[in-house]
Amino acid sequence: MSVSERKSFGLAIILWFFLGGIGVHRIYVKEKVSVILWYWLACMVTIGLLWLVDVFLIKRWIDEANRRYKASL
Template sequence: MPPDARSMMRYDAGKKSPLIAYLLWFFFGLFGAHRFYAGRMGTGLALLALSLIGFATVGAVLLVSLIWVVVDAFLIPGWIRRHNNRLIDSLTQGG
């Protein structure tokens, strides 16, 4: 087999598709799939780690916020009662 034919076969076997890279970017971009596909392992791992840390952080923050909001549901009656009592006091003392 001539060297040119062998090179062409190796090129065809190893070439990447821009369409596949864009599909990976669109659907799995936050996980670095397009970078892994393009052979950029280091930056793919960095993007994957950054995304996982971001999801974990956001998840933790959302969980704390959710707990806070549930606790607030039990505290609201006391807040409103105290506010209304202060309002009554201010209106009766000033009038």
């Protein structure tokens, strides 16, 4: 998977807060649109708890994405 740009933690949190229910923060960080269908299903099954768990995982995802970006330079 290639990383096209450095990721911003602040933008990821804003996306999570306003559009997290539909998984936009996951698309931004992981650059995989296919993950959205699984995310929607998981959110429906867990009644939105997965959305809350994601806020604690975003920082790690951003760090990993930025590490991959540096390695690709």
